[in-house]
Amino acid sequence: MRPIRLDHRKFHCSKLPFLSGRWKFQQSTYPVGWITGNPGDAPGAPGGPGRLVAECGRLIDAGRLRLPAPPAPAPRLRNADPTFPNPNPKPSKTPKTRKPFPHRLYLPPTQACPCLTVSVIIVNYNVRFFLEQCLHSLRAAARGLEVEAIVVDNNSTDGSPEYLKARFPELIYHVNTQNVGFAKACNQGLALASGEYILFLNPDTLLAEDTLHVCLDFFRRHPKAGGLGIRMIDGTGAFLRESKRSFPGPMTALYKLFGLSLLFPRSRSFGRYHLGHLSEHANWEVDVLAGAFMLIPRKVLDEVGSFDETFFMYGEDVDLSYRIQAAGYQNWYVAESSIIHFKGESTKRGSLNYVRLFYSAMNIFVRKHYGGTQARLFRASIHAAIGVRAALAAAAKFIRWIGLPIIDGILLLLSFWLVKELWTHYVRTDIVLPEALIRFSLPAYALAYIVTAYYAGLYDKIYRRGNLLRAAAFASLVLLAGYALLPEKLRFSRAILLFGALLSFVAIGTVRRILLSAGVLQRPAESADKPFVLVAAAPGEYGAVTTLLERHKRHQNIIGRVGGAPGEPGSVAGLAEVGSAVRALGAEELIFCAGSLSYKEIIAHTARLRSSVRLRYHAAGSDSVVGSDSKDSSGEALSIHEPLRLALPGPRRSKRLLDVALSAAFLLTLPLHLLAVRRPGSFAVRCAQVLLGRRTWVGYCLPPSGGLPPLRPGVLCPNGPGRALLPGLPAESLRQIDRWYARDFDAGQDLRIILKNYRWLGL
Incomplete structure (x- = not known):
């Protein structure tokens, strides 16, 4: 019994x-x-x-x-x-004033009895696949404990609530209608929590099976501990220095600003902010707990208070850590267990917005906790840091989005001018080119080259050499074709165009390599877009991963399975030999499957294989594979759902190009359409709206949801004239039509829809 x-x-x-x-x-x-x-x-x-x-x-x-x-x-x-999701009734601050629901058994608070051990609070914003893997690891870490998980969604647009509720019905969900910030979302989750310990956890983390057990045991051995952080590594296996930190001060801010903390990371003085002189493999009492993993007893939070909602993002963990210490408790960094924190998934580091939010948070912290000369010095150093970092971020953004076309335009003009000078002085000395024609023609050809290169993918967020080669080829063809159509009096030399384009290709490629080395441009993964893959999994899990990769047309690149033990039938190596197998087989990507492999084993091998191969992670029973190759950029997530072509930059460019071309053609021939379309006045307005980027000719039937890529309002729907003329279709059918359209998008199909419904373009 x-x-x-x-x-x-x-x-x-x-x-x-x-x-x-x-x-x-x-x-x-x-x-x-x-x-x-x-x-x-x-x-x-x-x-x-x-x-x-x-x-x-x-x-x-x-x-x-x-x-x-x-x-x-x-x-x-x-x-x-028991599988019904929590309806999230708003509780009061103390259980004594909580109004019981009718016909429910209720024990007076004075009755002594055991209580829930850990409440895990996770704030999610548009990282549903990373959160899915996080929740699977949390299930493994919660074995043997009484744990509840509370997910607060900050108005995600990727369909996170619907996706996760179907897979984790036991969770408690709170969905906000706007992004209220990290601190307020954590407090909302705390109001729903009932555990003796509260764990604030980032959604882009993976826990080991012993993580919670180790942390709770540490609290039992250290009664003065008021907060606890854990050893964290990123998706490449590198140790994350923010796992252990000291409080920010004037000198630490200056050391960080001038880069001394990076030059001397283990110095007791220069590396003090990240406590680089303390070993990452030992437990230490520290000042600051990382917000990605903060385990705090409920009684401590009741005493010192929860997160300060003045901090929208960044700094709230520093503030709470400060108050925990001020109340007489200790903050500890625990290295007895490790977790993976992918980073870059809920943060876009290096951007102007990041600089503004981070240093504004530091300014709030200083005003709140420091005074006198120290505060003035600290604020001065923070303002200096804001100015320098903002200038660097602005310069990098300018080069990426505006400066690159300007730089390329200058290189093109110089290339055409240099080839023209060499051609007329050493090859065709008998011709004289009109100076006025040169001043008009060379900028026009450079502009045409840049526009063609844009649509060929040269200015995508991630630079690839293949895009440069494709852009140079297409742009050269466009220039030569356009030159052939010009009147004779506007032509000067095909050779100057051809050799100028070739010289500009070399010049642009050289500048791109310099910008990549300086970190201004985002470097692509070292391996190909479809790398050779090893899968560390049991046979059943291996089949599931193969099916998932087949959806993304990457299953042909799987070169073998890594089994749990050496000599396992059907495997190329055992888990202990995975490093040797990666080198011997030339694998560029390794997928760990948590199921037959424990998360503790996976995290240990991640640290050992650091930077030698791209690492990806998949939990048995999940529908996604996730990973990140840099702590400063968004990672990769593959799901069982078919990829949406409309989410890719190339198809989106071709859609925009079709919109612009058709709108310009319609406006230039507007008198011809006045009798053919319904409401010709509205038709002219629609053409102008599409040309200015406010609408698109073919859009969704309903506002985008469930992870569909954003799209401007459409004049037409994928099924034709739109919902106004086809009111009988249910919303679910229209959503399915929208998903099919995003999945199978083709510019030719858009053109056929427009021509078929031409007379309805004015509605």
């Missing part, structure tokens, strides 16, 4: 049907107690459900268990199904 805990996490009316019409159990901070008996026993069995009902009656008669009368009107009842 085992005890039954009368709590929504352990006991449900569905296990005792004869109770389902009498009581439901309140979800509160206080469990309702323990009573002996087995839920599966017959009603009349000794110690069974009959005993349970009798004991409940005895407790009610003794005044130890209350059955409150139902208020009017009755609020929403909790479903008896």
Whole structure:
């Protein structure tokens, strides 16, 4: 006979049907107690459900268990199904003032009983696949513990709530209608939490099986510990220095600003902010806990308060760590277990927005906790850092988005001019080119080259040499074709165009290499877009990963399976030999499958294989593979869902090019369309809107949701004239049409839709 805990996490009316019409159990901070008996026993069995009902009656008669009368009107009842998501009723600050739901067993707060161990609070914003892998690792880490997970979604646009609720119905969800910031979202999750310990966890993390056990054991051994952080590595296996930090000060800010902390990372003085002189493999008392993993006892939070919502993002962890220390508690860095923190998934580091948010948070922290000369010096150093970092970020952004075409235009003009000078002085000395023609023609050819290169992908976010080669080829063809159509009086030399384009190709390529070396441009992965892949998995998991990669046309590149033990049938190597197998087989990517492999093993091998191969992660039973090759940039996520072509930059450019070309052609021939289209005045307005980028000729039937790429409002829908003229179609069918359109997008199909529904373009 085992005890039954009368709590929504352990006991449900569905296990005792004869109770389902009498009581439901309140979800509160206080469990309702323990009573002996087995839920599966017959009603009349000794110690069974009959005993349970009798004991409940005895407790009610003794005044130890209350059955409150139902208020009017009755609020929403909790479903008896244990898989039903939490409806997130807004609790009050103290359990004593919490209003119980009708017909629920409620234990007075004075009743002593065990409580939930850990409440995990995760704030999500547009990282559903990383969060899926995080939750699978949390399930493994929670074995043997009483753990609840609360996900607060900050108005994600990638369909995160719908995607995750279907896969993790046991979670508690809170969905915001706007991005309220990290601090406020954590406080919203804290209001729903009922654990003895609160873990604030980032969604782009993977926990080992022993992580929570190690941390809770550390708290039992250190009663003065008020907060705890963990050793973190990134997706490449590199140690993350922010795992252990000191409080920011004037000198640490200056050392960081002038780069001394990077030059001397292990110096006690210059590397003090990240405590580089302390070993990453030992436990240390530190000042600051990293917000990616903060485990704090509930009693400490009740004493010092939760996150300060003045901090929108960044700095709130430093502020809370400061208050924990000020209350007389200790903050600890624990190296007995490790987690993976991909970073870059919920943060775009190096951007102007990042600089503004980060240093504004530091400024708030200084005003709040420092005073006198120290505060003035600190603020001065922060303002200097803001100015320098903002200038660098602005320069990098200018070069990436505006400066690159300008630089390329200058290189093109210089190339054409140099070839013209060499050609007329050493090859065709008998010709004289009109100076006015040269001044007009060379800028026009340079502009045509840049526009063609843009649509060929030269200015994509990630630079690839293939894009440069394709852009140079297409641009040269466009220039030569356009030159052939010009009148004779506007031509001067095909050779100057051809050799000028070739010289500019070399010059642009050289400048791109310099900018890559300086870190201004984002460097692509060292391996190809479809690398050779090894999969570390059991046979069943290997088949699931193969199916997933097949959706993305990458299964042909799988070169073998790494088994758990050496000599395992069907494997090319054992897990212990994975490093040798990567080098021997020339693998460029390794996918770890958590299932037969433990997360602890995966994290250990991630650290050993640091930077030698691209690492990806997949949990058995999940529908995605995730990974990140840099802590400063977004990672890669592949899902079982078919990829959407409309999310790629190339198809989006071709769609925009078609919109611009058709709009310009319609406006130039507007009189011809006045009698052919309905509402010709509206048709002219639509042409202008599409040309200016406010609309697109073919758009979605409904506002984009569920992870569809954003799109301007459409004049037409993929199914034709739109919902206004086809009101009978249900919303679900229209959403499916939108998904098919985004998945199979083709500019030729857009053209066919426009021509087929030509007369409706004015509606």
